[in-house]
Each structure stands twice: as C-alpha cells, then as structure tokens.
Amino acid sequence: MTAVIPTDPFTSTGATDRHVIYDALVAAGPVHRFPMPNGAEGWLVTGHDAARAALADPALVKGGPGHGPYAGQLPADIADAMDHHLLVLDPPDHTRLRKLVSAAFTRRRCELLAPRVQELADELVAGFADRDEIDLVSAFAHPLPITVICELLGVPDPDRGAFRAWTGPLVAGSMAGFEAYSTAATGLVGYLRELLARKRREPADDLLSALVAVRDGGDALTEDELTSMVFLLLVAGHETTVNLIGNGVLALLTHPDQLAALRTAPDRIVAAVEELLRFDGPLQSAVPMVSAAATRIGGTAVPAGELVVVSLLAANRDPARYPDAARLDLTRDASGHLAFGHGVHHCLGAPLARLEGRIALGALLARFPDMRPAAPVDELSRAPGLLMNGLNELPVRLR
Template sequence: MTGVIPTDPFTSTGATDRHVIYDALVGEGPVHRFPMPNGVEGWLVTGYAAARAAMADPALVKGGPGHGPYTGQLPPDIAAAIDHHLLTLDPPDHTRLRTLVSAAFTRRRCELMGPRVQELTDELIAGFADADEVDLVSAFAYPLPISVICELLGIPDPDRDAFRAWTGPLVVGGMAGFEAYSRAAVGLVGYLRELLERKRREPADDLLSALVAVRDGGDGLTEDELTSMVFLLLVAGHETTVNLIANGMLALLDHPRQLADLRAHPERTARAVEELLRYDPPLQSTIPMISATATEIAGTPIPAGELVVVSTMAANRDPARRPGAGCLDLARADTAHLSFGHGVHHCLGAPLARLEGRIALRALVTRFPGMRLAVPTDELTRPPGLLMNGLNELPVRLR
C-alpha cells in the first residue's frame, strides 16, 4: 500500500484497503449515509443483522429494468437484452423467472459437473506445474470457471476467448466508462442472439438449449429475459468464482499455519471454503435497492425513493455477529455468511460455486506444498467497482 488508505471502498484498489475501510464503518454503526459511485447519495448497510434484515425487507426493491449502468444511453434493445434478469426484478416477475430458470439450472446438473471440474482443474495445473512462478488469476482462477460455465451453458470452445474482453467492463459497470461498457454490451448481446438461434436449430444437452426450450415452450420467458439470464449466468457464473478462488488462495497464503493444517487435512476443504467466503468474499456489495416506501434499517429511518446498498463484505466481518470476525479461522464452527445473498435473491449458482471452490482449492493446496506469494500482499491490487471484490493478479512461487 502507498499513502493514506482512502475512505471509499468502491474506488480503493489496495489488496486490504476495503477491509480496513469496512471495518471502520462497521465500528461506527450498521447504517451509513454514503456517496455511491454514480455520485448519488445513498445508504450503505454494513452490520450483519441490518444487512440480513434489509435483504428481506419488502420495502426495499430492485425496481425492475432501467436502473443498470448507462441504461438511458445504450441502444434500447441492447439495454433490454441485459437488464431483465433475476437481480433486477422483484416478485411476482422475479418469482416467475426464478421458477422457470431453476427448472433448467438444477442442483443435480451442477453436481454432475464434479468430475469434469476436477478434469479441467488437473489440465490447468498440468499446464503450469513445472513453472517456478505463475499468476494464479490468469493461469487458473479465471480459465477454470469460464470453462465450467461455458461447458454448462453449451458455448463452443473457440468462442470463449472473447468473453474476458466483454465481461471485464460489464462487471465494473458504471466505473468502466460508457464507451467501454457499450462496446462490451453490444458485442456480448450480438453474440448471444446468434448463439441462441443456433441452439434453436440444433438443440443439445446443455443449459442454453434448456433455457431456449423454456422460452419457446410458452411458459412466459420473454426474449429479453432469455438473453438477460444468459448474460447473468455468464458474468456472475464465472467472475464470482474467479474471485472465490483467488481471494481464497491469498487468504491461505497469508495464513501459513492454517494453510499447513488444511494441507494435512484436505477433507476439511468444504468447511474451509465457507470460512474463506466469509472472510474475503467474491462480492463486496449487492446490486443497489430502492426504498419503494419509507422503512427503517437498524433504527435508521430510510425515506421512500432512496438508494440502499448492502455491503455483504462488511457484514460478514461484523464483530457483533461473532467474536474475532476480522480473523481467518478455518476451524470456526460458525461460518454463516451473506456472500451468496439472502432471501428471494439468494444466489441460484451457489452450489456450482461451492463445488468449483472445493475442487480448485483442494488441488492447489495439496499439489504445491511449497507455494508462497511472489510479492508482498500490499503490492497486490484489486479492480475498482461497486459489486466485485477480486484481484488483478496473484503471482506465486510454486516451490
């Protein structure tokens, strides 16, 4: 880290800056008047109990399509094609859409991916196992989830290289700048429309074909909802898992005794993943909500029409929820966290993310007993943003 740590977690890029900022905010109280990246003053919820209550408060709504980055500036058909998904809709539309998508995105379909996830993990590790030093983000944490979600969706292998150029600006959102965001949105939507037409002509045993069947079966999935859901699954379905793997490995490498214990007891990886999700989660905040009516969060009055952002990253480390919340403890009995959300918007892809996290971290931990950071932690950086909490790179020495 260089200089003074800023007070805005969304623009902070130091590896540990956000935790310092959020820990300070949690210490001041559970709800804060706070400037958002778009310049609008809103409410930032940082306490665990307050965050959990806010995510289940019917007065706080997503507000439907039309509130995404640059919605008013994008071509209307492009905005509509990426803005009608589960994270922008409220009941009853959200309920209808989640029911339809859940029929295709089943836990069983995710669990059946286990052997293939292991195979992909082994292939990626074999590609850098003989190197002395490697960036775990570019060599492993990124290509594994994008390969998994693309295989699950049924996206052809040659088409996958373009996704990072598209998903990068789309994940950063309004902080990417309009030109970069617009290019990415137009490129991805154009590709998805063409691919979905291919799936109509030549359906296969994949999630995209299943979603097309739901759309064309007359069950109420509109064309914009179809493209938006595929957009969400592509972006959220891999970017968050990239962060889970990279953040998890950084935390382990920063805590060598706990890493050694996990290496000696790899059967504990599932529990370790939950603690790593709590300690340094893939997301720092939820998509903003709007107070449809006046409400109250932890005793703080919230007038109608206000912007509310829940920081799950801060809430996970609220000492009022558990003692020693700011410390990593892989043996912790209470690993409850809000990293996959809460209430009706709980992450549909959580089982797949957990599966990938377990397989990936166990492989890295057991295959490279001498792995260590190649640079000090305070030289690592994170991309700015409201939602994601990832690392730009994670250089490690393998032996």
C-alpha cells in the same frame, strides 16, 4: 447510527484497503449515509443483522429494468437485452424466471458436475508442471469457472476467449467508463443473439437449448428475458468463482498457520471454503435496492424512494456476529455468512461456486505443497467496482 464514509471503498483498489474501510464503518454503526460512485446519495448497510434484515425487507425492491449502468445512454435494444434478469426483478417476475433455471443449479445437480470440474482442475495444474511462477488469476482462477459455465450452457470452445474482455467492463459498471462498457455490452449482446439463433437451428443437450425451448414454447419468457438470463448466467456464473478462488488462495497464503492446518486435514475443505467466503468474499455488495416505502434498517429510519446498498463484505466482518472477525480461522463456524446474499435473491449459482472452489483449492494444495506468494500483498490490486471483489492478479511461486 449513521456516518458519512470518509473513504470510498468502491474505488479503493489496494488488496486490503476495502476491509480497512469497512471495518471502521462496522465499528461506527450498522447503517451509513453514503455517496454512490455515480454521485447519487443513499444508504450503506454494513452491520450483519441489519444487512440480513434488509435483504429480506419487502419494502426494499430492485426497481426493475432501466436501472443498469448507462441504461439511458445505451441503445435501447442493447440495454433491454441485458436488463431483464433475476438480479433486477422482484416477485412475481423474479419467481417465474428463477424457477426456469433453478433445476440446473441444485446442490445435487451441481455435485453431478464434480468429476468434470475435477478433471478440468487437474488438467490446469498439470499444465504448470514446467513453470515455477504463474499469475493464479489468469492461469487458473479464471479459466476453470469460465470453462465450467460455458460447458453447462453450451458455449462452443472457440468462442470463450472473448468473454474476459467483455465481462471485465460489464462487472465494473459505471466505473468502466461509457465507451468501454458500451463496447462490451454491444459485443456480448450481439454474440448472444447469434448463439441463440444457432441453438434454435441446432439444439443440443445444454442449458441454452433448454432456455430457447422455453422461450419458443410460449412459457412466458420474452426475448429480452432470454438474452438477459444468458448474460447473467455467463457473467455472474463465472466472475464470482474467479474471485472465490483468487481471494481464497490469497487468504491461505497470507495465513500460513491456517494453510498448514488445512494441508494436514484436507477433509476440512468444505468448512474451510465457508470461512474463506466469509473472510474475503467474491462480492463486495448486493445489487442496489430502492425503498418502495419508508422502513427502518438497523434502527435508522429510511424514507421512501431512497437508494440502499448492502455491503456483504462488511457484514461478514461484523464482530457482533463473528468474534475476532478480521482473523481467518478455518475452524470457525462461518454459517450465516452473506457472501452469496440472502432472501429471494440469494445467489442461484452458490452450490456450483462452492463446488468449484472446493475442487480448485484442493487441486492446488495437493499438487503444489510449497506454493507461496511471489509478490508482497501491498503490491496487489483489486478492480474498482460496486459489486465484485476480486484481485486483478495474484503472482505465486509454485515450488
């Protein structure tokens, strides 16, 4: 069954607007004809089974470089330096690049980072000792993951402040407007080139130095692939976790019964994070795909050459997969959710994001047992965009 979307979820910015729109679409069917924010038409997949199948369908491909926002308007050297990463490549190039960085993001390797993540989270919450109210997004949800990914990569501490100004427009894509997007892209690419030059001169025990060694060692990694890889790790490596923490805290604060249950059984935090990911995940959609050949998605015939977007947010609220899906239930078996995608493009950093989410929520709940919203939910807003699903701010009273 197909339907034209009556309201655009990508530009809807109310805290709960997207879920209302997607719930209606899921009820109407698993696949819908839809208009992209840039005016192009394609197919939006909202049903869980259809989404899972689409993400693993060999007929649906990413299309390769040249399909990023404003690809035809940006200077070619800037576009190329950002547009040769894992999310836009298909095998065998995707397989080759993923292999180069996958060792840094295994579950075991990420667990070794747990003491440092815990230390950072504890330092942040300790810094709120004299404050009654904070914006949880800017004061906690953002600085924790940006510090973690920058330390992992080897980005010097004084350089980290600029990333928020760059990553906001870059994750918003075409909705940021060309001027803002171009300025952010040029700024970040210029910085990355300088940083990588420094790593060549002064290599260290970090992931950037290891990637430079791979590039300079002739292991089939081009200069554009190197800068694109670092771009992806920096942007995707922290923005998803910012949203996981912000969305997760909002969900708990607006479901006090579930929050109380978690406080009485803090050992359930691992399972709780999975339900929070399902309930209001950090990603709205997977990176768009193109049908390289005619295929069927959720019973709908999709001709070759069509644009296909899988809505992770909608699929995770499909009642056919999760009964009473719009209800937060920390005892639910949330396995099989698509918050981090599925198939070969399943999020490489998912183990790290889960670790940070678990530690961040645990630190907040332990330190501030009386934390509560400092603003009505209907006053909160989300950034417009195709991919990300995050709050602009989340005012909370700590005590």
